[in-house]
Amino acid sequence: MRIAVFGASGRTGRPLVEQALDRGHEVVAFVRDPASLSSSVRDDDRVAVVAGDAYTGDGVDRAVGGDEASVDAVVSVLGQTDGSPDDLLTAAGEHVLAAMDQHGVDRFVTLVGAGVREEGESVSLGGRVMESLLKLLARAALEDARDHVETVRTSDARWTVVRAPRLTEDEHTGAFRHGTDLTLGMRDAAARANVAAFVLDCLEAETYVGEMPKVADER
Numbered sequence: 019m020r021i022a023v024f025g026a027s028g029r030t031g032r033p034l035v036e037q038a039l040d041r042g043h044e045v046v047a048f049v050r051d052p053a054s055l056s057s058s059v060r061d062d063d064r065v066a067v068v069a070g071d072a073y074t075g076d077g078v079d080r081a082v083g084g085d086e087a088s089v090d091a092v093v094s095v096l097g098q099t100d101g102s103p104d105d106l107l108t109a110a111g112e113h114v115l116a117a118m119d120q121h122g123v124d125r126f127v128t129l130v131g132a133g134v135r136e137e138g139e140s141v142s143l144g145g146r147v148m149e150s151l152l153k154l155l156a157r158a159a160l161e162d163a164r165d166h167v168e169t170v171r172t173s174d175a176r177w178t179v180v181r182a183p184r185l186t187e188d189e190h191t192g193a194f195r196h197g198t199d200l201t202l203g204m205r206d207a208a209a210r211a212n213v214a215a216f217v218l219d220c221l222e223a224e225t226y227v228g229e230m231p232k233v234a235d236e237r
Contacts, residue, residue, distance in 0.1 A: 019221065022046040022081045022089040024072050024114060025096040027054035030129065033190065034095055034214035035059055041218060046089055048072065048081045072096060072110035073103055082117040091125035091221050092118055095214075104158040107166035115173050126175040127217050130163040132183045132202050132232055167230070178220050179230040182208045186235075190215060193236040200232040208234045 025031040026047035044064045070077020183206045190211030216233045
């Protein structure tokens with residue numbers, strides 16, 4: 019499978035690219051600065067590096083459409099950082115989905131925080147506390163993620179929205195829980211490497227299409 023990864027040099031993007039290569043896939047790594055990728059990734063024949071800006075749309079079409087052939091699937095693990103535009107995920111997602119439509123690519127997996135809820139979803143007490151904190155401390159990022167998800171859900175893509183709690187730099191263990199009805203509490207977290215593995219599982223097994231699963235490490 020040839021996978022375009024937006025946010026390839028980020029803290030979740032790095033293990034995602036590495037695991038995709040380990041599983042035998044080809045990767046189009048979309049980054050703002052190619053130097054942010056490790057030399058081993060940049061020099062890998064199975065990796066095409068595209069420099070651009072997903073927020074403005076610069077380079078997005080080339081990453082999805084390719085110089086010779088379109089990718090088979092697109093993954094976004096973009097995330098808000100200090101100085102990011104308040105609508106980063108929403109704007110970038112619109113550019114990505116437009117490029118996918120243009121080139122006939124329909125499989126899309128995107129990562130957001132577990133604070134994004136589905137209507138009528140059961141939420142634990144800890145989950146409600148975390149949501150209140152997010153509204154207080156990171157309202158713009160939460161609203162951006164919600165707007166992005168709404169754009170994705172109303173698109174023609176075969177989408178999966180992966181929702182994760184607090185992300186950590188712990189090792190890839192492969193021991194994680196997932197599901198659309200997974201209840202998360204204050205203590206739940208997910209190693210970025212495990213989230214990356216779950217994203218690839220969704221692509222390879224064609225699971226959770228049109229759904230919003232949550233994922234968290236085993237306790």
